[in-house]
Amino acid sequence: MPDTLPAKRAGEAPPPESSELFQAVGGEPGLRAIIDHFVDRLFEDVMIGYLFRAADRSRVKAKEYEFAARQLGAPITYSGRPIPDAHRAHRITGGQFMRRLQILKETLLTFRVPANVSEPWLAHTLSLQSEITNNALDECDPSHTNRARSTPG
Numbered sequence: 151m152p153d154t155l156p157a158k159r160a161g162e163a164p165p166p167e168s169s170e171l172f173q174a175v176g177g178e179p180g181l182r183a184i185i186d187h188f189v190d191r192l193f194e195d196v197m198i199g200y201l202f203r204a205a206d207r208s209r210v211k212a213k214e215y216e217f218a219a220r221q222l223g224a225p226i227t228y229s230g231r232p233i234p235d236a237h238r239a240h241r242i243t244g245g246q247f248m249r250r251l252q253i254l255k256e257t258l259l260t261f262r263v264p265a266n267v268s269e270p271w272l273a274h275t276l277s278l279q280s281e282i283t284n285n286a287l288d289e290c291d292p293s294h295t296n297r298a299r300s301t302p303g
């Protein structure tokens with residue numbers, strides 16, 4: 151490898167030529183509008199909104215923006231907590247993970263985000279599932295079940 155190409159380190163800004171996806175959503179103003187709408191939907195959602203009741207909405211917007219921008223190749227650094235640390239205490243189930251994914255899909259459709267951006271974004275989100283929830287995507291947390299127990303006899 152030529153020594154003109156420095157090794158990539160965690161948290162390091164990517165080279166500007168890799169920010170095409172970030173530019174495709176309108177750069178900072180475009181992505182901030184998408185994330186603001188997305189986070190508002192998360193906080194107000196009937197299924198998962200309760201998880202955010204003690205969270206600081208403007209902080210979540212700011213950190214989700216950085217995380218998404220970085221992932222789309224913007225030359226910025228994510229300054230939030232590591233993803234597993236931010237979510238561990240919430241004991242997020244597979245179904246809750248899927249609900250956030252659905253809200254993200256709907257948000258990207260609302261903002262007419264092109265498929266060459268939305269597909270890798272959604273795939274990247276799915277790839278983080280094991281850092282956020284311990285059970286499979288289509289499973290519920292067994293300790294949260296409200297199914298009636300079958301009693302013998």
Ligand code: HEM
Nearest residue numbers: 198201202205213214217230231236242246247250275278
């Ligand atoms: C790949 C998927 C996800 C990503 C990229 C993501 C990203 C983030 C980021 C960047 C933060 C802010 C961290 C900080 O404050 O430093 C955050 C916070 C949070 N996220 Fe997620 N998240 C994901 C999935 C989920 C899911 C599935 C849920 C629940 C259904 C969820 C619920 C929360 C909550 C409740 C907070 C506030 C944490 C707190 O302040 O205690 N997240 N998330």
